[in-house]
Amino acid sequence: MNQIKENFLIDSETIFLNHGSYGACPRPVFEEYQKWQRMLEIQPVRFQTETVYSALKDSRVALGEFVGCEEGELLFFQNPTTAISNVIYNLELKSEDEILMTDHEYGALVRAWNALGRRTGANIIQQNIPTNLVTEEDFINAFWKGVTEKTKVIFISQITSPTALIFPIKKIIKRAKEKGILTIVDGAHVPGQLDLKINDLGCDFYTGALHKWLCAPKGTSFLFVKKEHHSWMKPVIYSWGKNGDDPGPTEFLQDFQWQGTRDMSSFLTIPKAIEFYHECIKPLQEKCRQINLEAYSKFQVALGTSPLSEGAGWIGQMVSHPLPIDMPEDLKKILLDDHKIEIPIFEWKGLNLIRISIQIYNTKKDVESLMSALASLN
Ligand SMILES: Cc1ncc(COP(=O)(O)O)c(C=O)c1O
Structure with missing residues (x-):
């Protein structure tokens, strides 16, 4: 049981790697x-x-x-x-x-x-x-x-x-x-x-x-x-x-x-x-950044494409990475339906990008689940 995630209203069954689009509201804030x-x-x-x-x-x-x-x-x-x-x-x-x-x-x-x-x-x-x-x-x-x-x-x-x-x-x-x-x-x-x-x-x-x-x-x-x-x-x-x-x-x-x-x-x-934010998010933010940095290098291994930035200074709690051209067209749907992973995939300047977000309710395991799902499709 992920106790931090319990503090958010977000569906506990979904591996939610898309905080960047609309955020997610914690229970005390929503109350x-x-x-x-x-x-x-x-x-x-x-x-x-x-x-x-x-x-x-x-x-x-x-x-x-x-x-x-x-x-x-x-x-x-x-x-x-x-x-x-x-x-x-x-x-x-x-x-x-x-x-x-x-x-x-x-x-x-x-x-x-x-x-x-x-x-x-x-x-x-x-x-x-x-x-x-x-x-x-x-x-x-x-x-x-x-x-x-x-x-x-x-x-x-x-x-x-x-x-x-x-x-x-x-x-x-x-x-x-x-x-x-x-x-x-x-x-x-x-x-x-x-x-x-x-x-x-x-x-x-x-x-x-x-x-x-x-x-x-x-x-x-x-x-x-x-x-x-x-x-x-x-x-x-x-x-x-x-x-x-x-x-x-x-x-x-x-x-x-x-x-x-x-x-x-x-x-x-x-x-x-x-x-x-001061009580619950800020103390864990450095950990989120570290998980995101790991995702940055794991993407390179799992996908074999070049990263969009050189090094850590350009990224915070999100990272976008180019997908290889041979990925299934309905990748977003496959990840959600078959792997319960919510993550955005979109076209930008001819590249097909996948963008991960790491908020305090995310764990290294979420990133690992994504990487193994991607590796199984590549
Ligand atoms: C960089 C940036 N600017 C502006 C927005 C504004 O979003 P909205 O469509 O809610 O105005 C977003 C939303 O994701 C964003 O990522």
């Missing part, structure tokens, strides 16, 4: 979530017009401390794509302007940027970042080749979705700032996986999903907006804003926070998720 939902239902009017605002502030304060920024710079969104779409909506671009990103970005957000490109004529450039990079400088040089006098915005993942690489973005942000280029960071996989100090990074905008590695309930994400941009950031969808019940303190917050009758319970659960 806190339901506590808020019950409170809302017991007295909906008082809850939505009074209680919710001080509870939201508690969540912003706890999150600000956790991600390293002021609480007044944080907005809650259900997912990173919605958060970044709201930034995209506010950008005023001309047809000759350029938006620079890597070719490892998250597909839904690439779509959102391309839609902006079609609307404004701005060029969306996906800079090629080779997968055999060794040093931080290699990465910066490869990316910076894409910067021109027309670059207005840099959009970059701190941990990438398809390739699961940790990109060293701090120097990119510094250089961008010197050139007056706006920086927008996609940190969907970062909170709860890497230590995060947004103000130290110095970016203009940062989004993170809290339901992934922080294990908050689903639909819990945030957008950091540096103070100097508050005056021009407006919501895509207007609600009551300063004419509503939200006591503020800023018009910026009032404009975004209240969105009709949405259930904010998942946002109110953030302090509990942070508490769970």
